[in-house]
Amino acid sequence: MRHGSHTGHEGPGHGVRTAHLLLAPALAVLLLGAGTGGSGETVSLDGDRPGERLDVTLTRVVDPAGPEPARAGADRLVAVELRLENTGTAPYADSPAPAAHLLDSTGRRFTGLSTATDAGPALPAAVTLAPGGSATGYVVFRLPAEARPAAVQFALDAGLGDDVAHWSLS
Structure with a gap:
């Protein structure tokens, strides 16, 4: 796989767009980029419908994100x-949680949940944005205690879109 802004994926004209980010030690809060609030790489995704375009920025990873540290052998939340x-000319309406996936270091894939977390406000279960509109919030993943987050992916159409954003966390 070639690293960069666009790598091969099924179908012509579509692909995985990659942004490389750093992962802090396990069970630590990761702020990406410079500044107090952190900022990460922005990836532009084209939808299947005319005028559908969304810029997606991964701004922060919080691990653990639950009310208390995970007990030995218990699942933990990562947000x-x-x-x-x-950034398109058509309205965007989708469910962002199932559109997000977290991959661990062994290749297991976890689908996002629209649930409360100690990290901050969740993205709503359904988001509708007019052109120029934006929304920010957390998507939560339930991982086994031993899982090490390795990458985050996001695609339009509830995660089924051909154009996929990919942020490496290692």
Whole structure:
């Protein structure tokens, strides 16, 4: 796989767009980029419908994100903060949680949940953005205690879109 802004994926004209980020030690809060609030790489995704375009920014990873540290052998919550901005000419309406996936270091894939977390406000279960509109919030993942987050992915159409944003966390 070639690293960069666009790598091969099924179908012509579509692909995985990659932004490389750093992962802090396990069970630590990761602020990406410079500044107090952190900022990460923005990836532009084209939708299947004319005028559908969304800029997605992974701004923060919080691990653990639950009310208390995970007990030995218990699952833990990991939260990722995403900023969605409609840069297209058509309205964006989707469910962001199932559109997000977290991959661990062994390749297991976890689908996002729209649930409360200690990290901050969740993205709503359904988001509708007019052109120029934006929304920011957390998507939560339930991982086994031993799982090490390795990457985050996001695609339009509840995660089924051909154009996929990919942020490496290692």
